[in-house]
Amino acid sequence: MISNFSQFFTLADYAMVLPIILLTLFALGILLIDLMVPAEWKWSNAVTALIGIAFAAGAVCKAQQNLRLMESPFVLSGSMIFDRITIYFFYLFLAGAAVAILTSVHYLEVEHEHRGEYYSLMLFSVVGMMCMAAGYDIVLIFIGLELMAISTYVLVGFLRRDRRSNEAALKYLLLGAFSSGIFAYGLSLFYGLSGTTNLGGIGQALARHMEANQGHPSPVAVLALLTTATGLLFKIAAVPFHQWAPDAYEGAPTSITGFMSVAVKAAGWAMLLRVLVWGLYPLRSVYVPLLIFVSIATMTAANFAALTQSNLKRLLAYSSIAHVGYMLLGLIALASVQYPAPAFFDGLKGILIYLLVYTFMNLGAFAVITSLRNKDVIGDELDDIAGLFQRAPVAAVMMLAFLLSLAGIPPLAGFYGKYFIFLSLIESQHYILAALGVAYSVFGLYYYLKIANAMFMRPALDQERLPISFGMKTALGISALLTVFIGVYPEPFIRAVNWSLGIVHSGAVAELMR
Amino acid sequence: MQPVATTFFFYLLAGLAVLGGVLVITRRNAVHSALALILTLLSLAGLYLMLYAPFVAGVQIILYAGGIMVLFLFVIMLVSIEKSQKEEQFNKLWLVGLLAAIALGGLFIGVYVKGKALFPEAKVVLEEGNNTQGIADYLYGHYLFTFEIASLLLLVAIIGAVVMAKKRI
Amino acid sequence: MPQNYIPIFIFLAVVGILIPLTLLAAKLVRPENPSRTKLMPYECGIDPVDNARGRYTVRYYIVAILFVVFDVETIFLFPWAVRYKALGVFGLVEMLVFLLILIVGYIWIWKKGALEWV
Numbered sequence: 001m002i003s004n005f006s007q008f009f010t011l012a013d014y015a016m017v018l019p020i021i022l023l024t025l026f027a028l029g030i031l032l033i034d035l036m037v038p039a040e041w042k043w044s045n046a047v048t049a050l051i052g053i054a055f056a057a058g059a060v061c062k063a064q065q066n067l068r069l070m071e072s073p074f075v076l077s078g079s080m081i082f083d084r085i086t087i088y089f090f091y092l093f094l095a096g097a098a099v100a101i102l103t104s105v106h107y108l109e110v111e112h113e114h115r116g117e118y119y120s121l122m123l124f125s126v127v128g129m130m131c132m133a134a135g136y137d138i139v140l141i142f143i144g145l146e147l148m149a150i151s152t153y154v155l156v157g158f159l160r161r162d163r164r165s166n167e168a169a170l171k172y173l174l175l176g177a178f179s180s181g182i183f184a185y186g187l188s189l190f191y192g193l194s195g196t197t198n199l200g201g202i203g204q205a206l207a208r209h210m211e212a213n214q215g216h217p218s219p220v221a222v223l224a225l226l227t228t229a230t231g232l233l234f235k236i237a238a239v240p241f242h243q244w245a246p247d248a249y250e251g252a253p254t255s256i257t258g259f260m261s262v263a264v265k266a267a268g269w270a271m272l273l274r275v276l277v278w279g280l281y282p283l284r285s286v287y288v289p290l291l292i293f294v295s296i297a298t299m300t301a302a303n304f305a306a307l308t309q310s311n312l313k314r315l316l317a318y319s320s321i322a323h324v325g326y327m328l329l330g331l332i333a334l335a336s337v338q339y340p341a342p343a344f345f346d347g348l349k350g351i352l353i354y355l356l357v358y359t360f361m362n363l364g365a366f367a368v369i370t371s372l373r374n375k376d377v378i379g380d381e382l383d384d385i386a387g388l389f390q391r392a393p394v395a396a397v398m399m400l401a402f403l404l405s406l407a408g409i410p411p412l413a414g415f416y417g418k419y420f421i422f423l424s425l426i427e428s429q430h431y432i433l434a435a436l437g438v439a440y441s442v443f444g445l446y447y448y449l450k451i452a453n454a455m456f457m458r459p460a461l462d463q464e465r466l467p468i469s470f471g472m473k474t475a476l477g478i479s480a481l482l483t484v485f486i487g488v489y490p491e492p493f494i495r496a497v498n499w500s501l502g503i504v505h506s507g508a509v510a511e512l513m514r
Numbered sequence: 515m516q517p518v519a520t521t522f523f524f525y526l527l528a529g530l531a532v533l534g535g536v537l538v539i540t541r542r543n544a545v546h547s548a549l550a551l552i553l554t555l556l557s558l559a560g561l562y563l564m565l566y567a568p569f570v571a572g573v574q575i576i577l578y579a580g581g582i583m584v585l586f587l588f589v590i591m592l593v594s595i596e597k598s599q600k601e602e603q604f605n606k607l608w609l610v611g612l613l614a615a616i617a618l619g620g621l622f623i624g625v626y627v628k629g630k631a632l633f634p635e636a637k638v639v640l641e642e643g644n645n646t647q648g649i650a651d652y653l654y655g656h657y658l659f660t661f662e663i664a665s666l667l668l669l670v671a672i673i674g675a676v677v678m679a680k681k682r683i
Numbered sequence: 684m685p686q687n688y689i690p691i692f693i694f695l696a697v698v699g700i701l702i703p704l705t706l707l708a709a710k711l712v713r714p715e716n717p718s719r720t721k722l723m724p725y726e727c728g729i730d731p732v733d734n735a736r737g738r739y740t741v742r743y744y745i746v747a748i749l750f751v752v753f754d755v756e757t758i759f760l761f762p763w764a765v766r767y768k769a770l771g772v773f774g775l776v777e778m779l780v781f782l783l784i785l786i787v788g789y790i791w792i793w794k795k796g797a798l799e800w801v
Contacts, residue, residue, distance in 0.1 A: 005654060005655050005769070005770055005771065005773045005774055006771075006773040008655050008656065008658055009658060009659075009773075017659065024666060024784075028784065028787045031673070031787060031788075031791050032787060032790065032791065035791065035794045035795070076658075076659050077655075077656055079656075079657070079659055079660065080659070115677075115683070117673055117677055120673065121670065121673065121674075124666060124669075124670050127663070127666060128663075128666075131663055137657075137660070139657060139660050140657075140659065140660045140663070143660050143663050143664055143667060144663065146667055147663060147666055147667045147670060150667065150670050150671060150674060151670050151674075153674065154670070154673065154674035154677055154678060157678055158677070160677075160678065169678075218628070218629045219624070219625040219628055219629050220625055220626070220628075220629035221629075222625075223622075223625050523692075560692075563688055569761070569762070573758050576754065576758065577751070577754060577755060577758060580754075581747075581750060581751040581754045581755075582751060584747055584750075584751075585744075585747050585748060585751060588743055588744050588747045589744065591739060591743075592739050592741065592743070592744055646761065646762050646765045646766075647762070647765055647766050649762045650762035650763060650765055650766035650770070651766065653759075653762055654762070654763060654766070654770055654774050654777060654778075658777055661759070661777075661781065662777070662780060662781060662784075664759075665756075665759075665780075665781045665784045665785060666784060668752050668755055668756060668785060668788070669784055669785060669787070669788040671748075671752050672749065672752050672785075672788045672791075672792060673788070673791070675745065675748045675749065675752070676745065676749075676791075676792055676795055676797045679741055679744060679745050679748070680741075680745060680795070680796075680797055681741070683795050683796075
């Protein structure tokens with residue numbers, strides 16, 4: 001029996017989890033303050049949320065400076081891992097949440113659902129994401145996943161009077177709960193195989209197990225991997241677990257669709273990387289063929305399905321799924337080679353850069369669609385965006401930039417995401433996959449240009465100017481600026497990603513990779 | 515201390531759990547299904563007792579059978595279901611579904627029979643009569659951050675329930 | 684340890700056998716002459732007016748779901764209470780943080796009127 005419990009939480013641990021603590025405090029504060037705020041002043045909740053995100057970003061910066069002083073990246077008795085990739089993901093989540101909050105204010109006013117709980121739930125969702133990205137214990141990862149997921153279910157159903165929103169929340173909840181259950185079953189099998197809930201311990205036990213079996217995993221390990229992969233792939237909406245995405249994206253409030261497609265996906269990727277690369281690395285001979293199948297199926301199904309969509313949100317949902325297919329190619333490249341090979345780092349670099357550029361270009365695209373909503377127009381369909389150039393020329397040009405970036409056209413940000421992924425594929429000699437990826441990227445250009453065609457070439461259904469609120473303008477400005485800037489001058493961002501991968505050279509992590 | 519007639523009790527409880535599960539999906543009346551689910555949950559609590567985990571068994575009964583099944587029954591009460599009693603219980607592809615379930619069951623049995631030797635001896639052996647204390651040691655020691663995040667999870671559940679269900683908030 | 688639960692099992696077994704046995708015996712012994720009037724649900728002597736399944740308010744559901752969440756919170760209190768001394772002040776502070784977060788939730792639902800019964 002333990003006699004001294006305070007050994008489990010030291011001052012160093014406190015400094016590292018400060019971002020999470022600050023976000024929690026601000027979210028609780030918004031909940032309580034919202035009770036006293038009158039109806040016209042509800043936007044102050046958004047301001048509080050943004051201030052909370054700013055404080056949390058400051059705390060992440062402080063943690064980043066403390067990183068140099070830590071001998072080992074594990075905090076909280078091994079429950080969390082605080083390396084540079086964690087810091088990178090923290091900044092990414094906070095940026096995504098901030099831009100999504102900026103797009104929400106006017107949208108919620110129009111929908112008459114402007115409540116403080118919205119911002120509170122978004123902050124709780126970010127706390128869950130941080131636990132998923134920093135978690136090194138399968139229990140913490142699972143709880144973080146559930147926290148993020150439940151906040152998102154409620155946010156998707158936030159438009160209580162809209163049937164589509166209710167339906168979207170129900171579908172997302174049912175499929176999400178089901179896949180979380182299967183995921184928990186897989187994790188319990190890994191616990192049974194290794195006797196510990198720590199990802200490092202699981203990795204070592206699996207490495208011993210693979211050695212004892214001459215490189216052939218036992219059926220139980222394969223079953224555990226399959227069930228765990230189900231939960232992981234569901235969250236990033238890869239085929240065949242993508243069915244929830246089009247419906248959830250279409251029915252949700254558009255600002256939440258932007259948030260979901262960006263931050264929730266990044267958190268799903270963080271969890272996927274942590275579990276597959278840090279935890280289940282010895283099983284990579286089993287999951288690489290599985291991922292090859294999943295990524296080809298994802299790219300195919302998503303690109304073909306997006307061709308026939310007329311609803312903008314569904315179209316962008318399928319395009320999100322297609323992007324996940326490209327990112328999975330990066331994961332295949334990184335898992336197909338032995339640890340210190342260049343393809344490993346390029347694959348990881350590709351995924352991280354792709355998530356960064358994808359955050360801003362996708363948020364920008366959804367911000368433009370959110371701004372289409374006004375009193376009588378829902379703003380989802382292709383017809384609603386027709387003639388946007390006459391109604392709001394700046395927004396139309398920005399949307400063109402986002403669409404071209406999503407397609408991967410060079411002087412814009414999306415190109416760099418795809419570049420590193422295809423580079424890593426070629427370095428790991430998956431030439432066919434690289435060719436397929438490029439072919440599907442070109443294929444995807446069709447539906448992005450379909451939207452651009454509607455904006456510029458078709459006449460508008462009503463001629464009045466589209467009012468864009470201050471928050472929306474800020475959000476659009478940030479997204480467009482970063483999309484173009486990263487595309488034209490990617491150096492600082494590539495250097496940031498290289499920095500975040502630096503810790504992978506450390507001895508402790510290298511031990512796990514073998 | 516030697517446990518008594520473990521095999522008999524295991525098969526009895528497991529059989530009751532499976533019986534409850536089958537009854538859940540085959541009964542037409544939703545309340546009968548809920549009661550069968552309670553049967554399954556109580557048999558699982560018995561299985562936990564056999565594994566020397568009385569706290570988990572108690573939580574299973576208090577929370578699952580006592581809280582969540584009450585929720586189920588409330589929903590059954592709130593939603594009018596006479597229509598569903600007249601509908602078809604299974605759709606036309608029930609045979610395919612049954613074969614798929616049998617195949618999946620066979621797969622699981624095969625995997626576990628072949629891999630039985632892999633699972634290491636129980637790494638954590640909680641002493642008899644100290645289940646709750648053992649759980650406390652882990653929950654408030656090693657897993658304390660997870661425990662605090664779990665409180666956030668409960669809070670989000672509260673917010674979600676009131677936001678979605680209340681007519682005017 | 685599980686031997687201590689054998690009396691409970693005997694109790695459940697006796698109940699599980701005795702009650703169906705009694706009902707079965709009653710069913711075999713009694714006469715069965717159903718008629719339309721005898722089978723109608725009793726409504727104070729008059730003919731039944733409406734369907735038994737009317738509309739219920741959703742307040743019952745909200746109370747039930749809040750009960751489940753606060754029940755989970757109570758469950759977390761049990762292990763802490765059992766190891767109270769060993770956990771010391773550290774455990775107390777930890778548990779206070781846990782409870783405070785849920786008290787904020789409680790204040791929120793109180794002010795939102797979810798606990799109103801009228």
